[in-house]
Amino acid sequence: MSDITYSGFKASEIIAALHQAFATFTDKEKQDNIKKTNGIFELRISNDAKEEAVWTIDLKKNATVIKGTAKPKADVTLIMSDDTFTQLASGKLNGQKAFMTGKLKTRGNMMLATKLEQVLKVAKSKQAKL
Template sequence: MSDIKEDGFASSEILSNLATAFEKMSDSDRKAQIKKTNGVFQIDVKNDNGKTATWTIDLKEQGKVSKGAPSKKADVIMTLADKHFVELSEGKLNGQKAFMTGLLKVKGNVMMATKLDAVLKTAKAKL
């Protein structure tokens, strides 16, 4: 999954692991995750150097993670700092609190954004 990793971003390791978890899922598990989530997440992460990287989590059709913006319009675009994405994925940062305090910016379907936590937890359990 080296095509997903981006130097200078701790988030890339997490997203690479998420991609690996999706690949290891059985077809039925992946289809169940797609049915449950039914959305495309675009995640824009900014590191300490001010560089931004974008990843897409497609849980509408493919059930995979890719680097870059989605080919079709994302259901939700989430923008946050690299360290905050890491904290969010580790459960150290509450997504709602991050949103309310401005650490996490969301465009599009805000309710879809709330599903990201469950996606991250499911993938962590599969690894």
């Protein structure tokens, strides 16, 4: 799983779990999630050392997570700290509240950004079943 992780980022563990969950999806689950989301998310996460990690969640074509920038271009880019992403993924922080307080910045399709929480929940529930 080291190919998807960055050292020094708590988000790496969550992203790796998401990657693992997507890998266990049946074709129908993949198609359902692609149909429901229909977008490409680029996550730009910075840690306390001011380093940046970039991941792409593709739920437009093939339900995958990759390390690095989106190719083709992301529909929405989400920029946040490692702590903010961890809180969003755990459900301790609402995405809308994070955005309104400046903890989360977006570029691109803001409405698609609202679907990230649902994507993280789907993966979390899939992980719990493994």
